[in-house]
Amino acid sequence: MLEFKNTLNRSELNLDPMKQFKTWFEEAKQCILNPETVSLATIDALGRPALRHVFLKQYSDEGFIFYTNYHSNKSKNLELNQQIAMSFFWSKLERQVNIQGVAEKVNPKISNDYFLSRSRGSQISAWSSHQSCVISDRKKLEKNYQFESEKWQSKKMMCPPFWGGYLVRPTAIEFWQGREHRLHDRFIYKRSKNLAWEISRLSP
Numbered sequence: 197m198l199e200f201k202n203t204l205n206r207s208e209l210n211l212d213p214m215k216q217f218k219t220w221f222e223e224a225k226q227c228i229l230n231p232e233t234v235s236l237a238t239i240d241a242l243g244r245p246a247l248r249h250v251f252l253k254q255y256s257d258e259g260f261i262f263y264t265n266y267h268s269n270k271s272k273n274l275e276l277n278q279q280i281a282m283s284f285f286w287s288k289l290e291r292q293v294n295i296q297g298v299a300e301k302v303n304p305k306i307s308n309d310y311f312l313s314r315s316r317g318s319q320i321s322a323w324s325s326h327q328s329c330v331i332s333d334r335k336k337l338e339k340n341y342q343f344e345s346e347k348w349q350s351k352k353m354m355c356p357p358f359w360g361g362y363l364v365r366p367t368a369i370e371f372w373q374g375r376e377h378r379l380h381d382r383f384i385y386k387r388s389k390n391l392a393w394e395i396s397r398l399s400p
C-alpha cells in the first residue's frame with residue numbers, strides 16, 4: 197500500500213514536468229480507479245469553452261496522447277484552435293494536475309497500432325459511430341454496429357481514417373497537492389523563451 201505523501205516540496209520536484217507527471221501517475225495507478233480519466237477543454241468557433249472527459253492512453257517526453265473521432269466536436273474545435281487544457285484529479289491522493297498545451301494529430305501509424313490493440317467491440321464501435329452527430333434513436337446505432345460487425349468479419353481490421361490520436365504538447369503544467377487548512381502546495385512549470393522549464397510556486 198502506498199504511503200500517502202501530503203506535501204510537495206520544491207526540492208523533490210523533478211526538473212522535467214513529464215518525469216514529475218510519471219512519478220505522480222504511477223502513484224495514482226496504485227490506488228485510484230481509472231487514473232487516466234482526464235477532463236479536456238477545447239474552444240469552439242464562437243470562443244466558448246467545451247469540456248468533456250477522455251482517457252489518457254499514452255504519454256512520453258513529448259506530451260500526452262488521447263484518441264478520438266476526428267469528426268467529433270472536440271476535433272472540429274481543434275481544427276480551428278489547437279489550444280487545449282486538461283485536468284486530472286486523483287481524490288485519494290488529494291492531487292490535481294492541470295495542463296495547458298497545443299494539440300496535433302499523431303502520425304497515422306501510431307493511431308493504427310493503437311487501434312489494432314483495442315478490443316474487437318471497441319474497433320467495431322469506432323466504425324459505427326458518427327461521434328457528436330445527432331442520431332434518431334439507439335436502434336440506428338445498434339444497426340450500424342451490426343452492419344459493421346458483419347462487414348469486418350471477412351476483412352482485415354484497419355483504423356478508420358476518421359479516428360486517431362492527438363498529442364498534446366504541454367506549454368504549462370501545474371502540480372497541486374492538497375494540504376491541511378487549504379494551504380495547498382502548487383507548482384507550475386512554464387516553458388521559457390529558450391524552451392527550458394521554469395518552475396514557480398503558486399499561492400493556493
Ligand SMILES: Cc1cc2nc3c(=O)[nH]c(=O)nc-3n(C[C@H](O)[C@H](O)[C@H](O)COP(=O)(O)O)c2cc1C
Nearest residue numbers: 233248249250251262263264265268269270271328
Ligand atoms: C471516463 C470517460 C472516458 C472517456 N474517454 C473517451 C476517449 O478516450 N475518447 C473519446 O473520444 N471519448 C471519450 N469519452 C466520451 C467523451 O467524454 C465525449 O462524450 C465524446 O468524446 C464526444 O465529445 P465531443 O462531442 O465533445 O467531441 C469518455 C467519457 C468518459 C466519461
